[in-house]
Amino acid sequence: MQTSFYERDVLTVARELLGCVVRHGACAGVIVETEAYHESEPACHAFIGLTARTQTLFAAPGYAYVYLSYGIHVMLNAVAEVEGVGAAVLIRALQPVDGIELMRARRGVQDLEQLCSGPGKLTQALGIGLEHNATSLATGPIVIEAAERGLAPAELEASVRIGITKAAELEWRFSIRDSRFVSRPWPRI
């Protein structure tokens, strides 16, 4: 998708990424869960300001912000809002579509519902690493393709973030309702 898709309010981008397809090489999956981060909110890496680690967060929209969590897990984010604003959408879960056997080999797991049901799982399944930080999601090697159809409002589920007091009333997390491929049960609003 083009840059203009990402150059909007990060919550809107997080909502509309549901149903889109993440593709890397032979592997691809439909996004079923996202989480928005914005520099105004302390859980966001950009909250502390521009550093070497977080500079991608402030980069032009439509780029991939990839970082390592807990020294083990790779997180894939799509940079949103205008250049200079630190905001991004974490891709939290996918419904596997293509390259499923390769995903199973990379994960060492057979169960389709366990292949991409978490932010660290989906990057492992798709072979995404830190070397993909600051690459374009429009030109690849990782690309995000538009949803085949728009989601009906009833299919969308929103939730507050867990463990954050400030701005806890805002709906930062989005998923496709009743999808079997999300990372975990969410608190209902």
Place this chain on the structure above:
DNA sequence: CATGGGATTGACT
């Protein structure tokens, strides 16, 4: 230069 925390996962009790 040393330290400590993090947007997680999976194994084990």
Place this chain on the structure above:
DNA sequence: GTCAATCCCATGC
């Protein structure tokens, strides 16, 4: 439910 694994990087001395 609890807990360890393990790398990057921001902060502080």
